[in-house]
Amino acid sequence: MKHSQTLAFAAAIMASAAPAWADFPEKPVNLVVGFRAGGGSDTAARILATEMEAALGQKIIVENRGGAGGAVATEYVRAQDPDGYTIGFAVATTFSFTPLTGSVAYTPEDVTFIATTHGYRTVMAAPADAPFDDWAGMLDTARERGWINYASIIPLDRAIMQYVGKKEDIAVNIVPTRGGAGARQAVLGGHVDLAFSGSNALPMMEDGALKIVAALNPEGIEEHPDIPTLDGLGYGVSAAEAAVFFGPDDMDADALAMLESALAKAVQSDRFKDFVNNKFRGFETFKTGSETAEGITLDAEAYRDLLDFISE
Amino acid sequence: MDIIFAAMLDALSLTTFLSVVLGVMIGIVIGAVPGLNAPMAIAVAIPLTFTMAPLAAIGMLVGVMKGGGFGGAIGAILLNTPGEPHSAATTLDGHPLARGGKPRKALQTALYSSVAGDSCSDLVLILLAPTLAVFALRAGPVELAAILVISLTLIASLSGRSLTKGIFAAALGAFLATVGVDPETASPRFTFGQVELFDGLPLAAVAIGVLAVPEIILRLQEGRRHRPEATSVVTPSEGDDRLPFREFLTLRRTVFRGAGIGTAIGALPGLGTTLAAFLSYAATKRFSTAPEKLGTGATEGIAATESANSAVSGANLIPLLTLGIPGNLTAALLVGAFLIHGVTPGPLIFQRDTSLVYGLFAAMIMANVMVLIIGSLGLRVFALIVKVPPFVIYPIVLLLCVVGIYVSQGGFFAVGVMLTFAVLGFFMLKLEISIVCFIIGLVLGPMIELSIRQSVILLSRNPAAIFDHPFALVLFAASPFVAWLLIRDRNRLSDG
Numbered sequence: 177m178k179h180s181q182t183l184a185f186a187a188a189i190m191a192s193a194a195p196a197w198a199d200f201p202e203k204p205v206n207l208v209v210g211f212r213a214g215g216g217s218d219t220a221a222r223i224l225a226t227e228m229e230a231a232l233g234q235k236i237i238v239e240n241r242g243g244a245g246g247a248v249a250t251e252y253v254r255a256q257d258p259d260g261y262t263i264g265f266a267v268a269t270t271f272s273f274t275p276l277t278g279s280v281a282y283t284p285e286d287v288t289f290i291a292t293t294h295g296y297r298t299v300m301a302a303p304a305d306a307p308f309d310d311w312a313g314m315l316d317t318a319r320e321r322g323w324i325n326y327a328s329i330i331p332l333d334r335a336i337m338q339y340v341g342k343k344e345d346i347a348v349n350i351v352p353t354r355g356g357a358g359a360r361q362a363v364l365g366g367h368v369d370l371a372f373s374g375s376n377a378l379p380m381m382e383d384g385a386l387k388i389v390a391a392l393n394p395e396g397i398e399e400h401p402d403i404p405t406l407d408g409l410g411y412g413v414s415a416a417e418a419a420v421f422f423g424p425d426d427m428d429a430d431a432l433a434m435l436e437s438a439l440a441k442a443v444q445s446d447r448f449k450d451f452v453n454n455k456f457r458g459f460e461t462f463k464t465g466s467e468t469a470e471g472i473t474l475d476a477e478a479y480r481d482l483l484d485f486i487s488e
Numbered sequence: 489m490d491i492i493f494a495a496m497l498d499a500l501s502l503t504t505f506l507s508v509v510l511g512v513m514i515g516i517v518i519g520a521v522p523g524l525n526a527p528m529a530i531a532v533a534i535p536l537t538f539t540m541a542p543l544a545a546i547g548m549l550v551g552v553m554k555g556g557g558f559g560g561a562i563g564a565i566l567l568n569t570p571g572e573p574h575s576a577a578t579t580l581d582g583h584p585l586a587r588g589g590k591p592r593k594a595l596q597t598a599l600y601s602s603v604a605g606d607s608c609s610d611l612v613l614i615l616l617a618p619t620l621a622v623f624a625l626r627a628g629p630v631e632l633a634a635i636l637v638i639s640l641t642l643i644a645s646l647s648g649r650s651l652t653k654g655i656f657a658a659a660l661g662a663f664l665a666t667v668g669v670d671p672e673t674a675s676p677r678f679t680f681g682q683v684e685l686f687d688g689l690p691l692a693a694v695a696i697g698v699l700a701v702p703e704i705i706l707r708l709q710e711g712r713r714h715r716p717e718a719t720s721v722v723t724p725s726e727g728d729d730r731l732p733f734r735e736f737l738t739l740r741r742t743v744f745r746g747a748g749i750g751t752a753i754g755a756l757p758g759l760g761t762t763l764a765a766f767l768s769y770a771a772t773k774r775f776s777t778a779p780e781k782l783g784t785g786a787t788e789g790i791a792a793t794e795s796a797n798s799a800v801s802g803a804n805l806i807p808l809l810t811l812g813i814p815g816n817l818t819a820a821l822l823v824g825a826f827l828i829h830g831v832t833p834g835p836l837i838f839q840r841d842t843s844l845v846y847g848l849f850a851a852m853i854m855a856n857v858m859v860l861i862i863g864s865l866g867l868r869v870f871a872l873i874v875k876v877p878p879f880v881i882y883p884i885v886l887l888l889c890v891v892g893i894y895v896s897q898g899g900f901f902a903v904g905v906m907l908t909f910a911v912l913g914f915f916m917l918k919l920e921i922s923i924v925c926f927i928i929g930l931v932l933g934p935m936i937e938l939s940i941r942q943s944v945i946l947l948s949r950n951p952a953a954i955f956d957h958p959f960a961l962v963l964f965a966a967s968p969f970v971a972w973l974l975i976r977d978r979n980r981l982s983d984g
Contacts, residue, residue: 212531213531213532213534213821214530214531214534214820214821214824214825215820215821215824216824216827218824219534219824219827219828222535222538223538240531240898241898241899242687242898243683243684243686243687243898244669244683244686244687247683247686248683248684248686248898251683277674279669279674279675279676279686280683281681281683322949323949325945325946330674331674334674347949349945349946349948349949350672350945351629351942351945351946352671352672352938352941352942352945353938353942354671354938355820357757357758357813357814357815357820358758358938360811360812360813361625361757361758361807361811361813362628362629362942364625364811364813365625365626365627365628366625367628367629367946368946376812376827379832379833379834380812380834380835382834383834383835383836383840384835384836385811385834385835451828454830455827455828455830456827
């Protein structure tokens with residue numbers, strides 16, 4: 177009896193000593209992941225969720241609502257109560273690029289951004305026996321033959337290659353593939369000259385199974401400084417992809433602050449850092465909610481210019 | 489060689505063994521539950537492995553994959569409720585045999601064929617992975633298109649009584665498969681503004697809706713009509729409800745054919761289990777000495793489909809390990825898990841991650857043995873399901889389907905899709921329109937569309953390059969002949 181009284185007293189003191197916003201979270205938080213279970217994005221989200229649990233002192237319930245590159249989860253989350261108990265996980269282009277295609281009903285203004293937790297790296301890969309070793313060689317091959325075959329995965333990489341084709345005045349024969357696996361198969365089998373790929377092409381290149389001629393993310397590939405970025409090649413375009421946590425529009429300010437600081441702590445954990453750097457092979461970066469919103473606005477402007485240029 | 493044995497011995501540690509056993513059990517149970525399936529089981533198991541040692545984690549996931557493969561057959565055979573499109577092939581003979589009073593025999597056939605098919609393809613993987621992967625890579629969009637087009641002749645041997653109805657069903661399936669984002673232009677087709685439809689109709693929800701739910705309704709109707717003797721509709725006669733090993737040996741040609749087809753399809757990424765299962769079934773029907781028995785509860789039919797779809801799972805690891813190309817959803821989930829546990833797929837994987845790769849192989853063999861042991865022990869229990877009166881079991885099954893689809897396919901939207909397709913399935917059943925052909929259209933449709941559009945784009949600037957694809961040209965040329973052969977077979981069968 178006495179014991180429990182002491183405990184209750186201690187709890188009361190702790191509660192009064194903590195700042196007012198520490199009321200959040202009073203119950204478990206639902207995290208809606210915009211990708212199917214088991215992939216690299218889902219894994220990162222789940223690792224962050226366990227780390228956030230430690231910071232928030234509440235369970236985080238992870239639910240997968242994959243589809244349409246995060247758009248399914250976005251549509252779901254933005255219709256929920258903005259009390260902070262339902263948040264989402266998607267990528268930057270879910271907000272910066274997908275709305276520009278005109279196929280979804282939301283815009284970046286319809287959600288509250290909580291944080292950016294890590295960056296993705298994307299590259300242009302070529303078969304190991306390709307007749308060229310670098311970007312300039314690829315352009316030469318295209319000019320000599322009259323065209324190059326390119327395996328595309330998502331609308332953004334397609335738009336970027338259309339842009340390159342128009343700038344360089346080469347014919348890019350764009351072969352659609354479903355998911356990274358299809359593009360990988362096409363480039364390794366030599367069925368195309370060039371393919372878009374995520375960072376899983378890096379270990380393949382290190383094994384000598386394919387060549388990488390350019391990076392699409394503006395940061396480039398740190399461990400391979402000889403791989404140029406499209407920006408560095410003078411095109412002024414890039415694919416800035418990053419993992420983004422978000423909530424419904426007009427989210428409760430206290431909840432937002434708590435979640436943002438919990439994520440800031442979560443990305444510092446050794447387990448998460450090891451995953452991002454060594455397994456996922458993305459890069460560490462952290463942006464607050466407002467920084468994320470600014471970045472996405474800038475990206476969206478750049479993509480709009482890109483789309484305007486190719487449709488001229 | 490030393491390191492290979494060391495790795496294999498390492499895999500025999502108690503932890504690895506226990507995680508394989510646990511994985512197999514999770515796989516069998518989740519795979520057997522109507523509405524759930526093997527990819528779902530793996531997705532559930534992956535977070536459980538986060539804190540495990542790499543080899544134990546991979547062993548467990550391999551166990552789940554293999555257990556789930558056999559588990560899928562249980563629901564298909566006993567309740568006619570396949571959890572995945574490929575299990576629809578197993579219902580063709582499995583369910584009639586179980587309803588005919590031999591549920592254990594049906595399950596035994598499935599178990600032995602599944603383990604045999606799996607072991608064959610694992611052997612090919614272990615011995616030939618790098619060589620085969622390089623060979624398989626040479627199959628590009630043009631070759632895949634050719635294989636898929638010749639596979640359409642399947643409709644001729646699976647369309648039941650009326651070929652016209654079979655073609656209609658396949659066309660309907662292919663049409664519904666166009667729902668979703670256009671692969672080339674990324675513009676939505678027939679999505680009616682629903683973001684949930686951008687990636688197409690949820691396949692498992694459609695398959696369960698069209699196959700399982702109408703069956704449940706029919707059984708419940710029967711149950712209403714003859715409630716007094718409902719409990720005795722199926723009376724397993726203990727005496728001959730077994731498959732003696734000698735009898736299984738008579739199925740060896742079917743099993744080997746299935747394993748061969750499954751291994752070949754599995755090594756070529758992008759074709760998938762459903763195609764392997766139906767191709768093996770059609771081939772068995774073509775070469776069987778008693779083709780008229782198939783579809784009425786022949787062990788041959790079960791052996792054909794189960795050996796083929798299990799063989800796919802082992803062979804799928806060939807492109808996965810050496811090229812990082814997952815051949816289906818299960819493999820895609822595995823590649824993610826491999827990454828988490830520090831196994832990086834690539835051509836040098838055998839040099840770089842020697843101990844893990846050979847440990848994985850050892851775990852695969854172990855998992856096959858465990859599926860056989862746990863499956864055999866469980867048979868008696870599973871077979872009891874058919875003794876439960878329909879009005880008790882089928883409402884539970886329906887509930888499981890709804891919950892399973894809600895969890896695995898994305899909420900109430902998928903449940904709505906399932907129920908809508910249940911109505912379609914019910915009418916197709918009543919009008920005797922082949923549901924199997926519908927599933928084939930639905931599964932093959934998008935693959936054919938994508939590979940043909942890719943081929944056209946690749947050849948658009950240089951049409952003469954088609955002659956660089958002799959294998960594809962042969963298959964295209966042979967397609968009408970194969971179709972004619974299969975149509976002749978069915979006419980002969982219906983005459984006799």
